[in-house]
Amino acid sequence: MTLAVRGFDGLSDIQQRLTVRAPAMIVTIYGDIVVPRGGVLWMGTLVEICARLGISETLVRTAVSRLVAADQLVGERDGRRSYYRLASGARTEFAAAARLLYGPQAAADGFLIHHVPGLSDEVARRFRLGRMGPDLYLRPRHPENAPLSGLTFRADAIKDGGLLADYAATLWNLQSFADEYRAMIDLFTPLMTALKRGETLLPADAVSARLLLVQVYRAVLLRDPRLPADALPRDWPGLAARRLFGGLYRSLSPLADAYIGTFCEGRDGILPAETDETLARLESLSLEACL
Template sequence: MRKMKILNSNEWIAHFLASDPPRSKSLVMTIFGDAIVPHGGVVWLGSLIELLAPFGVNDRLLRTSVFRLAQEGWLGSHRDGRRSSYAITPESQARFTRAQRRIYAPLHLHWDGNWTLVMSGNSLSAAERTLLRKELAWEGYGLVSPGVFCHPAGNADTLDELLARTGTRGKLFICHAADMPGARHGRPLREMVDEGWDLSGVIDGYQQFIAQFQPLLALLRGGHQPEPEQAFVIRSLLIHAYRRVQLHDPQLPVELLPEPWPGAAAYELARELYRLVQVQAEQHILAVLRREDEHTPAADSAFDRRFGGLA
């Protein structure tokens, strides 16, 4: 997004949607995670249509997006007469929750000097190898040599759930590795970052995110107060754009990242903008959801802990 002088949030929103329009299916998932899950996790189709309308997503396009997400196993539906409601399916809940935790969590991962290694050997089929590589890459693992994946902060529970999802439990070699004391002629293991990851795309993504949202932060700091619907649109576009970059970030410990790391500045920008608009955005979300279900709860306690605390 090229730099421009903006006078109000409507101008910023219009420019964003014209220059970098989000895909409707992906936007539905962003709004589910950011706006629906804190309020019980279930939304009526009519409410979802109303929430997506300010983004230029019409009724037909939304129905198609929701149908495809249901086909892919992300969403499940429930009918009550002529009305339908949607929620995240139990099968996708663990992965969805983990992604949500990554988006809002502070950047404080530190390295203990160990690496988690996942080695495929010769026991996998071609289809299993392809799926495993895709899923490990999504979890931030780098490929350092044929059949050998690694991460300097691998989580055992996350890895076990991944193996179950890919049907590869019992078919892989998994271990921890560290620099051997006294070894003089080997390369230090911290250099595996250069072998396993090309961070240039992530760096460019964070820098573009900062360029997109920095003018908006200046506007809000200057005293501009968006209306509740505008605040909701801003919050949704903020998380959508941040998620798009952050979920491609391999989440390496801070000691192994280049300096300065633009992900840190992007996080601070996202946190401040989110705090500035979240109250008005919540007013709009609750008003829309309660038109179809007057018993929709206020945001849960986990919502207040986003970005290190919203108070």
């Protein structure tokens, strides 16, 4: 049965509402499909996956060249075939993103205050810092926080009185994150509803749908400072977005992984449908759903 409910024409409805850019999607493909299956992908497979998402071969090859130049990917040839793997410098970044996407979502344990003279706005955004004043920044305390130079102090709100959320809203643009989470929920809920009713997708479309889900969620999650609950607005949609991501990812994975294990090629042949890492991701998302 093909998917078509209440004007929701399967995958095409999602694709029509998204702008899919080749560099970002290739990063998503490597993070979701390739890295947990050995890390190497044949260019022909990459072109085929992207074609199903409306990205032309020319755009794919241009994006790959730029990712190579940016030390994100490394190419190798075998006869007339080209294969690409993650550059060593990109592995740490990909691993950190994977832990956030597929690992357990630990709540922030208070805050850190950083005194860092001369910090650029770009670095402050990358570290998801809230600017408190000249050379002074606040961020939630998470185990995976990358270290910053300068002075660092631990901080907790001793007396809240409801002011913490108001103050946090002056340091981070929480409304923009909330809007993106709600847009994601609006975009993917019809698909989740249809799958719960027993409707299904073609295996290749399950791959495309899962990649789009990961890309949309990843785009906001990696910028979200993930503040403690008492620093967030009452109607914060991040938790609902997380539940939707985990549930839909698990629902799409049997078909998607079966397709990957049949048609997607790496350096040593067809990629495995499952690996210890892919199974660990699903288990983590399943356990999280039970909490």
